[in-house]
Amino acid sequence: MRLVLALIASLLPALAQAWGNHSPMCYRAFEHMPEVADAPPVTAEPLADFLLAEEPAIARLLDAQEDWAREHLKGHAPRPDALRLVPDARRSDAERRAAFLRALRLSPDARLTLYVQIDAREPDTVRAPLAASQVSAVANGKGATQRFVALQPGEAVAPLAVLASGCDEPDYGHDVNLFDDNPGSPQHPSYGFGKQPFGNAAIAVGSQAPFHMGFFHQGRLFNTLARSFTRTFAELRVQQYGGLAVLAWQTGHAYWGWRFAGMALHHVEDLTQPYHASAAPSATLGHMIWANLKAQLGAPADRQGLVVLQGNRHFVLENFQTRWIVENAQHRRDGPLEQALRDLALDGRYPAWSPSYVRDVVALEAFTAGPRTDAAIVVGAPAKFVSDPQFDFAANEAVLGPELARDMQGQRDALLREVARLLSHFGAHSRNALRGLLKQAAARQASAP
Incomplete structure (x- = not known):
């Protein structure tokens, strides 16, 4: 069983990013949603001011x-009970901030x-750019597309x-190094x-990774053999950030309402990506066990292929989607991906937002789409990127990204259609998650004395 666990673990991407930069997609997804497009401007507010004003209410919420x-x-x-947020008006801003991060169990470097x-x-704005290190506790990878400016x-x-900015923020080091090992x-x-x-x-x-992935639908045998893979904390983050958004809206801190809402949506959006909702979309558990057994008998090619190709296909999907969205945005043009992101007609086909929505609707849909997505990548992307177990795309992504965009196979349209479906x-x-949070905020305000 330890060998099976080791194989499954190796199939996961080395980095836990699902869609690269979420913000360009969120600008498109929300720009025509009336609840966002028609909302009045909000006032930028330092976190210290929100925490000082609402610390007792935040403590009760957490x-x-x-x-x-x-x-x-x-x-x-x-x-641990020692991490509870206990209000203390005598704290400094720095101490209150640190206590807040501990109670949420976020990185102290967030x-x-x-x-x-x-x-x-x-x-390009006339405002001076803000260094990524001022926003993120982790270094940007090669080819990063984020452009930051400071708010006063x-x-x-x-x-x-x-x-849209908040939708990308949890990848900036919030969940790094939180485990004992x-x-x-x-x-x-x-x-x-x-x-x-x-x-x-x-x-x-x-x-x-355990905060941005959720393997909820692998089946009973998988859960028995790989019980640790059932320990995932994406739902926790959705509830934490979502609750803070509702509280912020209720108490007149609209800036933090929208920003915490974006952070909650990030974890929802990660689970729309099949490689974050399935341990191995291209292989059954039986195939993984058989490949591992063959490796133990001296024929490791199948196992190596599973490991390398799983990662390559994940990175190719992310690279293809990110480059398409960003380049189209820079040229102010629309294509099938932009149209898919804005398609409000799909929203009503799903049940209403609830605490179980992430697991029972989002992750299940992505898990089911896994084999189809994997097959579309295989026929759509250059073969050396997705079918050669000797080639590591992640190690060469920054150099080979343009080649990927230029040298697609004949079925690129099939891959484009599949990515559009996912987006x-x-x-x-x-949008459904945001509507749910806004509805909660409105309902609680209406019931307040």
């Missing part, structure tokens, strides 16, 4: 969320600075910009997550 998670989330790791990520459709306290900003974890007291259940515990960015799900689920 305690209630923890009680709910212990009762309803399968595989939840209870928060920046949460005032910024927006500029829409790729907008020309009190500055008016469009909710669309705040929301991560190299960086000694900088904070035990967060109660235990040992990292899957992913590469020795790689900083890889340590965020229509991305847009619909993002």
Whole structure:
């Protein structure tokens, strides 16, 4: 069983990013949604001001969320009582911020600075760019597409910009090194997550995998053989950030309402990506076990192929989608991916937003789409990128990305249609989640004395 676990673990991507840069897609997904497009500008507010004004209410919310998670989330790791947020008006801003991050069990290095990520459709701004290190605790990879500018306290900003920026933010180091066996974890007291259940515990960015993936639909045998893979915390993050968004809207901190909403949506959106909802879309568990057995008998080619090709196809899908969206935005043109992201007609085909929506609707749909997506990548992308187990696309992504865009196989249109299908799900689920959060905020405000 240990060998099977090792094989399954190796199939996961080294980095836990699902869609690359979420913000360009979120600008398109929300720009025609009336609840966002018609919302009035909000006032940029430092996190310290929100925490100082609402610390008692935030503390009550986080305690209630923890009680709910212990009762309803399968595989939840209870928060140590020592990490509870206890209001203290005598704290400094820095101490209050640190206590807030501990209570959420986020990295103490999370920046949460005032910024927006500029829409790729907008020309280079006259404002000075903000260094990525001011926004993210992890270094940008080669070919990163984010463009940041600083916001000043009190500055008016469009909710669309705040929301779309927040949609990418959880990839900026919020969930890095939170497990007991991560190299960086000694900088904070035990967060109660235990040992990292899957992913590469020795790689900083890889340590965020259990917060951005959810293998909820692999089946009973998989869950028995790989029980640790059922320990995932994406649903926890959705509930935490979503609850903070509702509280912020209720209490007059609209900037943080839209920003926390974006952070919640990030984890929903990650699970629309088949490689984040399935341990291996291209292989059954039986095939994985057989490949591992053959490797033990001296024929490792099948196992090596599974490991390399799984990662290559994930990265090719992400690279293809990101480059298409960003280049179209820079040229201010629309194509099938942009149209799919904006397609509001799909929203009503799903059930109403609820705490189980992430698992039972989003992840199930992505898991089911896995084999079809994998097949579309195989026939659509250059064969050496997706069918050669000796080639590591991730190690050469920055150099070979343009070649991928230029040298597609004859079935590129099939791949484009499949990516468009996935992005229509991305847009619909993002909007449904946001509607659910806005509805909660409105209902609670209406019932307030």
